Amino acid sequence: MENIEENNLVIVSTATLLLVIFIMLFLYLIFLKKKTTLMLEQKEKDIWFEKELANTQVEIKEQTLNYIGQELHDDLGQKLSVVRLKHNQLLNKIEDAHHTELIELNELLGECIQDIRNLSKNLITEQIVHFGLIESIEHQVLRIEKLRLLHIDFSFNNHDVDIPAKHSLILFRIIQESLNNILKHSKAKEVKITITEDPNTLNIEINDNGKGFQIDHAQDGSGLKNMELRAKLLGASFKVISIPHTGTTTKIVYKKNISWNTYQ
The missing domain is CATH 3.90.20 (Hemagglutinin Ectodomain; Chain B)
Structure with a gap:
């Protein structure tokens, strides 16, 4: 048993x-x-x-x-x-x-x-690597103002932005494309670019006093989708607010911790 x-x-x-x-x-x-x-x-x-x-x-x-x-x-x-x-x-x-x-x-x-x-x-192949995001935007602003088509007010709280150079290159291209859209389509006379950096985020805001447009009716040629995809690539948020006959505001919020951990 x-x-x-x-x-x-x-x-x-x-x-x-x-x-x-x-x-x-x-x-x-x-x-x-x-x-x-x-x-x-x-x-x-x-x-x-x-x-x-x-x-x-x-x-x-x-x-x-x-x-x-x-x-x-x-x-x-x-x-x-x-x-x-x-x-x-x-x-x-x-x-x-x-x-x-x-x-x-x-x-x-x-x-x-x-x-x-x-x-x-x-x-220089990668001007952002050598000059940084802020100085590259300053050069872009000077080039546009030489055309005497609009006035750009560029302000920032830190000249040496602390993010990877490759990310700066993508963000610069988004800002550059936004400015090109303003020149081509908005008929604006005043543009304000504000970049604010804190330990966790980089906030970019572009305001113009142009004719504005209906977001739902935006043409593919405006490049909004392309800019949004590039922002998403960095884990950043991208938002465009436009009011017809009033102007357009583009907001980009780059999250340092997420972006740094994703791509170096």
Whole structure:
């Protein structure tokens, strides 16, 4: 009788042990599958991020080259023409009485040299890496204001924004595209860009006093969807508020902790 009870106990213990092992194995397989799925999803996000980053770099390069072409033709070309004209005049005037003209010529050459230096900065492959988000926006604002189509008020609470350079590049492209939309479609005369950084977030707000539009009727060419996707890529929120005949406000909230942990 005792042997039978011992055998039953052994059988029950063995069955229980096998059941526990089976459950642990099953849970491990579920965990492994979930981990593999998460790794694949993260890999896809990484690939998407790098692809979007590459596209952004190409777009910025194209716009930079267009800008350089215009500057060389309209600005530097005119200045160098004046230099040539003054030089020809000085060839016929070698008296000391024309010292003032030589000073003017020297100042004009100095402006040309400075302009060339500024343009060379824009040729750097990743200007955001070298100049940072704030300074890159400042350059963009100066370029737009030279067109004399609208006035831009740019304010910020920290010049050295503490976020990864790749993220700055994406955010810069969103801001750049928003400004291009304002130039092309809004008929605005005043634009205000405000960037506020705190330990957890970077808040970007762009306001214009243009004609506004119906969000539901926005055309695909406006690039709103593209800007929203880029913001989502960084884990940032993107919102556009527009009132017809009043103006448009674009808000971007970049969450540092989420974005830093997702992409470095």
